[in-house]
Amino acid sequence: MKIAVGSDExxxxxxxxxxxLKQRGHDLILFGPLAENDTEVDWPLVSSRTAGAVAAGxxxxxxxxW
Numbered sequence: 001m002k003i004a005v006g007s008d009e010x011x012x013x014x015x016x017x018x019x020x021l022k023q024r025g026h027d028l029i030l031f032g033p034l035a036e037n038d039t040e041v042d043w044p045l046v047s048s049r050t051a052g053a054v055a056a057g058x059x060x061x062x063x064x065x066w
Contacts, residue, residue, distance in 0.1 A: 004059035006031035006050035008043040029059050 003026050007014050010033040021028060031053075032038055032046035040046055043065055050064040 001061065002027045002029065002059045004029045004031065004050045004053035004062035004064075005034060006046040006062070006064040007034055008032055008041050008046050008065060010034055029053050031064075 003021060005014075005018065005021070005028055014034060018028065018030070018034065030038070031049045032040055040049070047064040050062045053059040054062040
């Protein structure tokens with residue numbers, strides 16, 4: 001399954017969740033500080049990008065700022 005994941009900050013929790021999802025075999029699309037080249041830290045914009053990936057069919061599911 002392809003999952004869009006976004007957050008306004010990168011923490012030990014976000015790194016743990018990402019590692020677990022990858023270990024379970026999911027493909028991830030990362031947004032905000034979770035992505036290497038995305039400097040956006042405004043939560044509403046990161047959430048919008050995450051939801052947009054699902055709406056556009058680029059991801060099956062999305063999660064943002066858990």
